[in-house]
Amino acid sequence: MHAMKRLELIIERMAMKRAGRVLESAGIKGYTVVPALAGYGQGSYWQRDRDMSASQDMVIMIAISSDSVMQVALQDLQKLLGAHIGVLSVSDVNVLRPERF
Numbered sequence: 001m002h003a004m005k006r007l008e009l010i011i012e013r014m015a016m017k018r019a020g021r022v023l024e025s026a027g028i029k030g031y032t033v034v035p036a037l038a039g040y041g042q043g044s045y046w047q048r049d050r051d052m053s054a055s056q057d058m059v060i061m062i063a064i065s066s067d068s069v070m071q072v073a074l075q076d077l078q079k080l081l082g083a084h085i086g087v088l089s090v091s092d093v094n095v096l097r098p099e100r101f
Contacts, residue, residue: 001094004101005070009061009077010036011086016059019080023063026073029101031063041087058085064093064101 007028011019016033023031036058038047048057065073070090077088095101 002098004064004095006091006093007063008089012084013057013059015084022076027069028063028065034060
């Protein structure tokens with residue numbers, strides 16, 4: 001097993017393409033995007049397709065990469081999150097095939 005970093009970014013769907021470009025330009029080899037269905041934060045609940053218009057839908061972007069590449073991505077993602085609603089977390093993971101990341 002090989003140590004890597006895993007990024008999880010919950011962000012407005014309208015910012016997804018910008019976030020993807022940030023990840024790609026930092027050198028991250030791939031990511032996955034899934035819909036965020038519901039949540040709770042800042043004292044209120046929200047649910048996709050119920051409380052918000054489609055333009056306010058949230059997605060979760062997941063990426064795995066080396067620490068050095070992740071640090072480059074985090075610098076630009078911090079700027080992006082200054083302009084959009086979002087939550088970002090990075091954790092340590094172990095992967096079987098590091099060449100994929």
